[in-house]
Amino acid sequence: MKTIFALASAQGRAGVSVIRISGPEAFQVAQNMAGDLPPPRSSGLRVLHDGQGAPIDQALVLTFEGPNSFTGEDVVEFQVHGSIAVVRAVLSELSLDPAARLAEAGEFTRRALENGRLDLPKVEGLADLIDAETEAQRKQALRVLSGDLGRKVEGWRKDLIRAAALIEATIDFVDEDVPVDVTPEVETLLAGVQDALDKEIKGTLVAERIRSGFEVAIVGPPNAGKSTLLNALAGRDAAITSEIAGTTRDIIEVQMDLGGLPVTLLDTAGLRDGQDAIELIGVERAISRAKSADLRVFLVTSAEELPVLPEPDDIVLRPKADQLSDKGGAVSGKTGEGVSELISRIQAIFQDRAQVVGVATHDRHRIAMERARDDLSAAAERLSYGPEFYDISAEELRSAIRSLESLVGRIDVENLLDEIFSSFCVGK
Numbered sequence: 001m002k003t004i005f006a007l008a009s010a011q012g013r014a015g016v017s018v019i020r021i022s023g024p025e026a027f028q029v030a031q032n033m034a035g036d037l038p039p040p041r042s043s044g045l046r047v048l049h050d051g052q053g054a055p056i057d058q059a060l061v062l063t064f065e066g067p068n069s070f071t072g073e074d075v076v077e078f079q080v081h082g083s084i085a086v087v088r089a090v091l092s093e094l095s096l097d098p099a100a101r102l103a104e105a106g107e108f109t110r111r112a113l114e115n116g117r118l119d120l121p122k123v124e125g126l127a128d129l130i131d132a133e134t135e136a137q138r139k140q141a142l143r144v145l146s147g148d149l150g151r152k153v154e155g156w157r158k159d160l161i162r163a164a165a166l167i168e169a170t171i172d173f174v175d176e177d178v179p180v181d182v183t184p185e186v187e188t189l190l191a192g193v194q195d196a197l198d199k200e201i202k203g204t205l206v207a208e209r210i211r212s213g214f215e216v217a218i219v220g221p222p223n224a225g226k227s228t229l230l231n232a233l234a235g236r237d238a239a240i241t242s243e244i245a246g247t248t249r250d251i252i253e254v255q256m257d258l259g260g261l262p263v264t265l266l267d268t269a270g271l272r273d274g275q276d277a278i279e280l281i282g283v284e285r286a287i288s289r290a291k292s293a294d295l296r297v298f299l300v301t302s303a304e305e306l307p308v309l310p311e312p313d314d315i316v317l318r319p320k321a322d323q324l325s326d327k328g329g330a331v332s333g334k335t336g337e338g339v340s341e342l343i344s345r346i347q348a349i350f351q352d353r354a355q356v357v358g359v360a361t362h363d364r365h366r367i368a369m370e371r372a373r374d375d376l377s378a379a380a381e382r383l384s385y386g387p388e389f390y391d392i393s394a395e396e397l398r399s400a401i402r403s404l405e406s407l408v409g410r411i412d413v414e415n416l417l418d419e420i421f422s423s424f425c426v427g428k
């Protein structure tokens with residue numbers, strides 16, 4: 001394994017930049033620049049030199065001896081002044097060392113995985129944590145990174161292995177006429193895992209929203225004040241507003257952090273018939289995006305104006321509250337009346353939906369769990385056909401176990417790695 005190095009902190013000017021070196025020759029490579037290293041798991045101030053002995057910068061040097069490091073290999077970190085020139089000089093000096101090369105994107109994490117320092121969900125959690133922009137995203141990523149999913153999968157796996165063993169034991173006794181009915185215990189084990197899988201599968205769909213954002217579409221007739229409301233919610237002039245009906249045509253998207261939850265607000269074209277061809281395309285898009293959004297805010301003066309049937313959580317408000325004497329259920333983007341109530345309402349709806357998120361958070365998790373669940377129901381059904389089907393039932397259980405193992409990366413990992421690591425940047 002070649003020793004690798006990279007800038008581990010963000011590119012550009014900063015107070016401090018961190019350069020990480022990992023691999024069997026990390027200590028030697030670091031010594032060539034820093035002289036004597038501090039003992040493992042401690043830090044020391046050193047002057048980094050180039051090959052001619054000229055100083056580059058003063059650095060705080062941290063040493064970690066494998067396997068007790070992020071990658072599981074010997075690791076040295078240089079904390080240097082966060083200057084573009086300093087970082088460039090240190091990296092180019094390191095690249096002159098024949099014992100080391102620049103790391104590829106995600107290569108540190110990949111080594112951590114290969115050395116058993118992280119399992120696959122933890123790698124995904126780490127990627128999510130690095131990408132996290134809101135509180136909900138940070139918490140969700142941390143749950144994955146903490147290894148909860150790996151522990152849960154281990155529990156399910158144990159239950160299924162026990163169930164398979166019970167079935168197989170019965171198969172051995174079938175000829176000997178020993179009446180051991182293990183099916184009640186097997187059924188209980190299978191039902192327990194199936195239940196848990198169902199819950200987690202449901203949660204992954206919402207978890208995906210926490211990562212990418214919940215969509216909220218604002219819909220209503222032309223000139224209802226949709227764009228004005230969007231601007232008020234976003235706190236900036238994201239959409240053009242005017243007294244001309246049919247101002248908005250394309251869908252305008254604004255990303256917001258709503259009480260820690262990522263939300264994408266959609267402003268849509270006013271819904272009406274028989275205008276020019278371009279406006280009609282806008283109306284079609286408005287309707288289809290409104291339907292697929294997670295929530296709709298209708299700005300309408302009467303029920304007849306509703307373009308689609310509201311779903312249970314949807315919010316129906318009357319526009320231009322400032323012009324109404326009865327302001328109940330009305331909002332005004334212009335004066336701000338009712339806007340903070342609307343924000344709280346949207347926030348409460350999504351916080352409520354976010355409750356169902358368990359420890360599985362990725363599409364990859366969902367797909368593996370769905371496969372396991374399908375195998376489990378097949379196994380359970382077969383079991384009920386009687387002893388002649390125990391063989392095939394046990395085989396289906398083993399297939400379910402394999403699906404769960406792929407979830408934590410025990411098997412079938414190689415083809416997944418490239419996909420997962422492609423989202424990492426160099427130095428992670």
Ligand SMILES: Nc1nc2c(ncn2[C@@H]2O[C@H](COP(=O)(O)OP(=O)(O)OP(=O)(O)O)[C@@H](O)[C@H]2O)c(=O)[nH]1
Pocket residue numbers: 221222223224225226227228229240241242243244245246247248249268269270271319320321322323331332333334335
């Ligand atoms: N009095 C009052 N006027 C408003 C309010 N909201 C919007 N308006 C005015 O109503 C007109 C239309 O506002 P827009 O925000 O462009 O309406 P829209 O629903 O986006 O219109 P389209 O994009 O054409 O469908 C503008 O002249 C706004 O200034 C409000 O709350 N109160």
Ligand SMILES: [K+]
Pocket residue numbers: 222223241242243244245246247248
């Ligand atoms: K308008």
Ligand SMILES: [Mg+2]
Pocket residue numbers: 226227228239240241247248267268269270
């Ligand atoms: Mg508009």
